[in-house]
Amino acid sequence: AQSVSQHNHHVILSEAASLELGCNYSYGGTVNLFWYVQYPGQHLQLLLKYFSGDPLVKGIKGFEAEFIKSKFSFNLRKPSVQWSDTAEYFCAVNAQSGGYQKVTFGTGTKLQVIP
Amino acid sequence: EAEVAQSPRYKITEKSQAVAFWCDPISGHATLYWYRQILGQGPELLVQFQDESVVDDSQLPKDRFSAERLKGVDSTLKIQPAELGDSAMYLCASSSSGGAFAEQFFGPGTRLTVL
Numbered sequence: 001a002q003s004v005s006q007h008n009h010h011v012i013l014s015e016a017a018s019l020e021l022g023c024n025y026s027y028g029g030t031v032n033l034f035w036y037v038q039y040p041g042q043h044l045q046l047l048l049k050y051f052s053g054d055p056l057v058k059g060i061k062g063f064e065a066e067f068i069k070s071k072f073s074f075n076l077r078k079p080s081v082q083w084s085d086t087a088e089y090f091c092a093v094n095a096q097s098g099g100y101q102k103v104t105f106g107t108g109t110k111l112q113v114i115p
Numbered sequence: 116e117a118e119v120a121q122s123p124r125y126k127i128t129e130k131s132q133a134v135a136f137w138c139d140p141i142s143g144h145a146t147l148y149w150y151r152q153i154l155g156q157g158p159e160l161l162v163q164f165q166d167e168s169v170v171d172d173s174q175l176p177k178d179r180f181s182a183e184r185l186k187g188v189d190s191t192l193k194i195q196p197a198e199l200g201d202s203a204m205y206l207c208a209s210s211s212s213g214g215a216f217a218e219q220f221f222g223p224g225t226r227l228t229v230l
Contacts, residue, residue: 004157032216043119044158044206044221051216090157094217100170101214103148105157 002027002095006106013081014114021076021109023065023091032094033074035065036105039087047089050074061085086113117141119222121207127228133195136225140189140209148219149182149192150206158206164190197229 005024013019025031035047048059055067065076074091091106120139128134140147145166150158161180163171167187175182179198184190194201204224210217 006157009155034218036221043223044208046218049216049218092157097171100163100165101217102163102171103160103219105150105159107155107157 001097002031002093002102002104004091004093004104004106006089006091006109008109009107010110010112012112012114015083016080017113019076019078019081019085019111021089021091021111023074023076023106025072025074025091025093025104027072027093027095029096033065033067034092034094034103035059035063035074035076036090036092037087038090044090047076081111081113083113083115085111087111117220119207119209119220121205121222121225123225124223125226125228127230128197129230130199131196133193134197134227135194136192136205136207136227138190138192138207138222140207141220144209144211144220145187146210146212146217147184147190148206148208148210149190150208152204152206152224154203161192194227197227199229202227202229 003026033050036044037047038044050057050067058064088108088110090108094103147164149161152158161175162182164184182192206224207222208219210219
């Protein structure tokens with residue numbers, strides 16, 4: 001069974017600081033990787049996704065993530081955070097399980113950006 | 116913009132009572148998911164439907180939880196009897212397919228408190 005680890009549970013940054021949130025997964029086969037974000041009072045929504053090809057994927061609002069297969073990682077980055085990036089971020093893995101696709105979420109990282 | 120609808124948004128009940136949650140996915144979405152999110156954790160899949168069929172309910176506590184999607188459109192999740200440990204956010208999501216590339220669209224959730 002696949003699993004997802006997000007080691008940073010709570011991150012506090014000042015505006016303009018750089019961001020990197022860790023995500024590691026365990027699964028031996030082909031995976032598709034996602035980052036979802038939940039802004040305060042809003043629904044979970046997709047930030048970016050990786051299926052194949054260029055391991056560096058770009059998402060909305062200046063976010064990007066790099067898939068490093070050898071490290072089973074899919075870390076989320078942003079060069080300069082803004083106060084509006086305050087949210088909870090979830091990494092998710094979609095992998096084949098028992099004949100269908102199954103999505104597993106990490107425990108989430110709460111990001112607080114201080115103006 | 117099409118959204119996943121859920122009701123009620125909040126539910127307070129006493130233990131041993133029955134509760135039911137309703138979800139209406141985005142029109143045309145064949146795959147529907149019910150998740151439970153305990154405070155401080157990521158969403159945990161309870162059940163996944165493809166049209167009206169259950170494709171994964173391995174994490175659904177079947178002694179007290181049930182889910183149905185009779186016509187392959189909207190869905191109901193029921194808990195009977197509710198226990199204190201069931202207090203959580205119950206999220207519904209839908210996608211156009213259950214495939215590897217499918218982005219999930221989430222509803223606002225139902226926050227359940229069991230007293």
